[in-house]
Amino acid sequence: xxxxxxxxxxxxxxxxxxxxxxxxxxxxxxxxxxxxxxxxxxxxxxxxxxxxxxxxxxxxxxxxxxxxxxxxxxxxxxxxxxxxxxxxxxxxxxxxxxxxxxxxxxxxxxxxxxxxxxxxxxxxxxxxxxxxxxxxxxxxxxxxxxxxxxxxxxxxxxxxxxxxxxxxxxxxxx
Numbered sequence: 001x002x003x004x005x006x007x008x009x010x011x012x013x014x015x016x017x018x019x020x021x022x023x024x025x026x027x028x029x030x031x032x033x034x035x036x037x038x039x040x041x042x043x044x045x046x047x048x049x050x051x052x053x054x055x056x057x058x059x060x061x062x063x064x065x066x067x068x069x070x071x072x073x074x075x076x077x078x079x080x081x082x083x084x085x086x087x088x089x090x091x092x093x094x095x096x097x098x099x100x101x102x103x104x105x106x107x108x109x110x111x112x113x114x115x116x117x118x119x120x121x122x123x124x125x126x127x128x129x130x131x132x133x134x135x136x137x138x139x140x141x142x143x144x145x146x147x148x149x150x151x152x153x154x155x156x157x158x159x160x161x162x163x164x165x166x167x168x169x170x171x172x173x174x
Contacts, residue, residue: 013072018032021068029046030047030097041078042079043075044084045081046083046084046090053084058085066081089154089156090155103124104156105125106122106154108133109150110149111150126142128147132146132147133153
């Protein structure tokens with residue numbers, strides 16, 4: 001797909017187009033990313049729903065958004081459109097992600113090791129307070145990590161983390 005950008009932020013423009021389409025299809029727009037990999041640009045739209053998304057959901061979203069993207073023309077260069085699930089170890093990027101996943105275990109990858117030499121911290125997510133990720137260790141001791149010190153924050157793939165995942169979608173969908 002190719003197009004001409006009419007100003008503004010590409011991700012914000014695509015999010016504005018994609019969110020109502022996802023909702024109409026009974027899906028939740030988890031995230032939108034526009035990234036360059038090698039010589040190619042990729043528009044990645046991550047969708048979810050209680051119980052998880054299927055290949056049919058991804059195909060339906062891809063078909064439903066293709067024409068509106070072409071009409072709105074928010075992207076100036078050629079790109080590949082990918083629609084997928086955010087996956088089990090989904091990255092938490094927006095405040096609503098952190099809010100919805102409170103109480104779950106997360107893996108925080110750091111730019112620099114801690115005093116103990118750790119570059120990855122696995123802890124319970126307590127919340128997000130401005131630029132601080134609030135966590136609790138196995139003993140319940142709370143501590144904060146600055147978002148600027150974190151390469152990524154992902155849901156940690158543990159059996160307990162996904163027992164009640166469907167109830168978390170009330171926070172994200174709104």
